[in-house]
Amino acid sequence: MLFPESVRAVAAAAEETPVHTPGYDIEAARREAREAALAEPREEVAEVRDLDADGVPCRLYVPEGADPGLVVHLHGGGFVFHDVEVHDAAARRLANRTGLAVLSVDYRRPPEHRFPAAPDDVDTVMAWLGPDGGGADLGRGPTYAHGDSAGANLALVAALRNPGRLAALALVYPFLDPDQAGESYRTAADGFDPAEAAWYWEQYAASPADLRDPDLAPLRSDRLATLPPTLVVTAEHDPLRDEGEELARRLAGEGVEVVATRYLGQVHGFWRFPDVFPAAEPLTVQVAGFLRLHG
Numbered sequence: 001m002l003f004p005e006s007v008r009a010v011a012a013a014a015e016e017t018p019v020h021t022p023g024y025d026i027e028a029a030r031r032e033a034r035e036a037a038l039a040e041p042r043e044e045v046a047e048v049r050d051l052d053a054d055g056v057p058c059r060l061y062v063p064e065g066a067d068p069g070l071v072v073h074l075h076g077g078g079f080v081f082h083d084v085e086v087h088d089a090a091a092r093r094l095a096n097r098t099g100l101a102v103l104s105v106d107y108r109r110p111p112e113h114r115f116p117a118a119p120d121d122v123d124t125v126m127a128w129l130g131p132d133g134g135g136a137d138l139g140r141g142p143t144y145a146h147g148d149s150a151g152a153n154l155a156l157v158a159a160l161r162n163p164g165r166l167a168a169l170a171l172v173y174p175f176l177d178p179d180q181a182g183e184s185y186r187t188a189a190d191g192f193d194p195a196e197a198a199w200y201w202e203q204y205a206a207s208p209a210d211l212r213d214p215d216l217a218p219l220r221s222d223r224l225a226t227l228p229p230t231l232v233v234t235a236e237h238d239p240l241r242d243e244g245e246e247l248a249r250r251l252a253g254e255g256v257e258v259v260a261t262r263y264l265g266q267v268h269g270f271w272r273f274p275d276v277f278p279a280a281e282p283l284t285v286q287v288a289g290f291l292r293l294h295g
Helices: 004-014 026-038 088-098 117-129 150-161 194-204 208-212 241-253 280-293
Strands: 047-053 056-062 070-074 101-105 143-148 168-172 230-237 258-267
Touching: 004 258, 047 117, 056 088, 056 117, 070 088, 070 117, 070 150, 088 101, 088 280, 101 117, 117 150, 143 150, 143 280, 150 168, 168 280, 230 241, 230 280, 241 258, 258 280
Parallel strands: 070 101, 070 143, 143 168, 168 230, 230 258
Antiparallel strands: 047 056, 056 101
16 A cells, blocks of 8 residues: 555656657756755754866765764666756765765766766776775775665665675665566566666667676676675655665575665665655664664
């Protein structure tokens, strides 16, 4: 059953122009998202600083009394939308709840920059944080990765590409399967049309062959056993639910320490809106607790 706040969100989504509409204005949608984000309340953190990680723009958030360690945050938005500005309020909350510095990565987006631009940018940031990189000071202490939706895909791929680098991984309703094999695409697609999901994959992939690449579709990876302790969060009424839970089952089968949580009554995207969805703040606290368990 959809919870009341989710019913309202689904009704609002039905009023929006679908992204797969011919002539859809991507730039206008990006501007609108940034403008809406600017109106959101923002928590204070001790320090906010824009950085250049060997050519990849990032924003660093340091909470008061931060402990050693860093959370690399990869924003969602179907690979196409959102940026560090849109996720500013969420990154601030993540920093304050974890008590750790958060580095929000402004990776390149399609259709201007198709796969593998985004995971390559994340790799650049990971190298920059390494012992021989310009961000080595930030890389002191454990490094974690966190992402929501498409950002969770990128966080997972970063862990697969950089085995042993991350102390833990937190994936919030990860976007993983271009084949849309999960039954939830047919039974739980409330407010997130499977045609919209397919459009995102079409923008992201540079060629049909990319849709089979494990660095784009990480459920195809043969390296899942290399992952650090991983939290996988899904929403009950989300077409991506089954692929996230399939990932969790595969990780358990590979011997990876994994915790999987399904949030009942929730729809895709709920985590970023604590003023709308009462479950968003408990989820942020859950993510923080999971990461801190693995310091």
